[in-house]
Amino acid sequence: MPNSSSLAIPFAGRSTADDVLSGVDLARKNILITGCNSGIGYETMRALQAHGAYVIALARSEQAARDAIARAGGSGTPVACDLGDLASVDAAIGKIQGLGRQLDAVIANAGVMGASQAEQLYSGSTTSRTSGWSTACSTWCPTERRGSWS
Numbered sequence: 001m002p003n004s005s006s007l008a009i010p011f012a013g014r015s016t017a018d019d020v021l022s023g024v025d026l027a028r029k030n031i032l033i034t035g036c037n038s039g040i041g042y043e044t045m046r047a048l049q050a051h052g053a054y055v056i057a058l059a060r061s062e063q064a065a066r067d068a069i070a071r072a073g074g075s076g077t078p079v080a081c082d083l084g085d086l087a088s089v090d091a092a093i094g095k096i097q098g099l100g101r102q103l104d105a106v107i108a109n110a111g112v113m114g115a116s117q118a119e120q121l122y123s124g125s126t127t128s129r130t131s132g133w134s135t136a137c138s139t140w141c142p143t144e145r146r147g148s149w150s
């Protein structure tokens with residue numbers, strides 16, 4: 001059983017995505033990220049690409065995702081996915097399955113902090129990181145790995 005000091009995370013509030021990925025080779029890793037076009041999602045995608053990952057980059061529109069990939073200067077597949085619209089989530093799942101790439105990680109980043117009542121969507125959930133993801137993750141992730149992906 002590891003002691004608590006061996007579990008200490010060597011990063012803090014000022015650590016960057018590049019700090020966290022320093023020395024990590026993500027070549028041949030396929031990583032899906034939602035909300036790739038701005039903020040934490042964009043920076044995470046950029047750092048993943050810089051460390052060799054192939055990203056499946058989701059944004060509300062394919063153009064927004066394509067622009068983000070280009071801005072980051074890496075390679076990846078842009079996918080349109082509005083998490084507030086289950087039809088859009090379904091279409092994204094179809095496109096991703098069609099790529100034939102086994103996903104190594106899913107980063108469910110997209111969301112709105114402190115969503116108001118007006119932003120409440122289907123089934124009473126808000127446009128948060130979990131919206132649409134019970135559907136998406138159960139489709140994308142092998143059953144035995146699902147617990148650590150959602």
Ligand SMILES: NC(=O)c1ccc[n+]([C@@H]2O[C@H](COP(=O)([O-])OP(=O)(O)OC[C@H]3O[C@@H](n4cnc5c(N)ncnc54)[C@H](OP(=O)(O)O)[C@@H]3O)[C@@H](O)[C@H]2O)c1
Pocket residue numbers: 034035036037038039040041059060081082083084109110111112113114127128129
């Ligand atoms: N920043 C913080 O201090 C902080 C703290 C705790 C948690 N978080 C969480 O971290 C995540 C990223 O935060 P951030 O600061 O980087 O926010 P941000 O810059 O506002 O980015 C949010 C991203 O989520 C996307 N998004 C929101 N609703 C969506 C929907 N229905 N369908 C598809 N995409 C949607 C946005 O797309 P559009 O550009 O098209 O709107 C954008 O790409 C969020 O889930 C937030 O709740 C942030």
